[in-house]
Amino acid sequence: RINDAVNENIIKSGGSNVDSDSINLMLKEISNALLESDVNIKLVMKLRERIKKSIDVECEKNKSINKKKLIQKIVFDELCNLVDFETYEENNDNNNNNNDKKKITVFKPKKKQSNVIMFVGLQGSGKTTSCTKLAVYYQRRGFKVGLVCADTFRAGAFDQLKQNATKAKIPYYGSYTETDPVKVSFDGVEKFKKEKFEIIIVDTSGRHRQEEQLFEEMIQISNAVNPQQTIMVLDAAIGQAAESQAKAFKESANFGAIILTKMDGHAKGGGAISAVAATKTPIIFIGTGEHIQDLETFQPRNFISKLLGIGDIQGLMEHVKSLNLDQKDTMKNLSEGKFTLLDFQTQLNNMLKMGPLSKIASMLPGGLGQMLNQAGEEDTTLMIKRMIYIMDSMTKKELASDGRIFIQEPSRIVRVARGSGTSVGEVESVLMQQRAMEGMASNMAGMSRAGGTPPPGI
Ligand code: GDP
Ligand code: MG
DSSP: OHHHHHHHHHHHHTSSSOOHHHHHHHHHHHHHHHHHTTOOHHHHHHHHHHHHHHHHHHHHHOTTOOHHHHHHHHHHHHHHHHHOEEEEETTOOOOOOOSSSEEEEEOOOOTTSOEEEEEEOOTTSSHHHHHHHHHHHHHHTTOOEEEEEOOOSSTTHHHHHHHHHHHTTOOEEOOSSOOOHHHHHHHHHHHHHHTTOSEEEEEOOSOOSSGGGHHHHHHHHHHHHOOSEEEEEEEGGGGGGHHHHHHHHHHHHOOSEEEEEOTTSSOOOHHHHHHHHHHTOOEEEEEOSSSTTOEEEOOHHHHHHHHTTSOOHHHHHHHHHHHTOSOHHHHHHHHTTOOOHHHHHHHHHHHHHHOOHHHHHHHSOHHHHHHHHHSOHHHHHHHHHHHHHHHHTSOHHHHTSOSHHHHHOTHHHHHHHHHHTOOHHHHHHHHHHHHHHHHHHHHHHHHHHTTSOOSTTO
16 A cells, blocks of 8 residues: 555656655655554654655765665665564673664563563453463473463453463463452462462453553552563554553553554554554564464564555465475566566465465455455355466466556457456456566565665565
8 A cells, every 4th residue: 555655656756766746745645554554643744754854865875866766665664663673681781782773671581480471451452362372382482381360350251261271281270259350360370489380471351340440450460460571462453542552551560562463354553553652662472363373473574564565475485485385486586576477376376275375365465365364264265266267268478477468458358257267357356466466576676676675585
């Protein structure tokens, strides 16, 4: 969407070198696109000023610089800067790196002692689910992990945690009768400490009988269990409310990290940027599904790529790589900014081998990802098969092309639709998807040629 804004204006301005009017117009459209993605208005204004300044500085240094590439790179870098922190571990003063990244200390649990991690966040944000995911994450790294349910508000909360914990084979603590969350959390943590648990995760309710007392309750639980780390869980769909919510939790529970959940859905998590900025606290993980294993470390560049609509290239490429699929030529083409119809067909064939498709789809840029996301698993497979049939009906020359040949000679579209037993609309949709991918490929290659580091994976 944002790259579209840049591209459209480049076209309007008739070339790669743009005057200040079209730069302003471009900035306006980029700003609008960011606002639509729930990025906070004040942040967008600040960003716009910074981008303007950077353009001036860069153009001063190099008059013949390609402004289109420059703007794309600056937008990308500035957004990354907002969510990227330079982290260093506690008790480590090795802090002599003087770039302008925000420096923060990250929590690192220590073996052979009790590390208490408390979860906060509104009801429904994904705390209980993320607690279990994190427990599994640490368990796999050799820690002895226990879960404590301090949600005494919602009937069934303890059962939910119990179910999750049992599935993941993680010891848990909770009570059906005790109604005081402070007492339950204190007792649970004490019990696990006595039993020499190394990581004790405390799940809280996110809701209170009296709304305004939720934060008071968080303070009390925090005082009772004295956590080494507090994590705020934020739903990617939170939107503009993220800032005030994060501030309120920061004041009461002083969390040191954020987990952003439901990144597998349609929301791109733009709101989370303001939560990060307002609390100067990094996102450490993202939740990418309802299952225990759906937890990924937060990658600033991937996150921003997705927000800008250029897809999670690294995620996709890593997945493809891990499957050892047919991809050599596509990789080569991608690195040159090309993406032919044959590349597209190869990728779709690979996708069918990869499963679960909904997950792959969420990594794709543009309409295809969304379209497949909305469809069920079965429909998705069928849809992809039809797309592959369509490309099976194309000639070698057509497949090796960038698809423009169909626009020049529309009769080809009719022929392919007939040959594949599909419709003209479906063929056009395939061409559109391929063009979106190609646009992305050329942007990425462009960014790396403009001298900046491209998003990882290319
Ligand atoms: P809590 O009230 O904060 O404890 O939230 P829960 O952990 O109970 O989660 C609320 C709902 O969101 C449940 O249906 C979860 O399965 C779902 N959920 C949590 N995290 C994710 C995620 O990363 N992706 C998806 N798709 N669903 C999630
Ligand atoms: Mg819960």
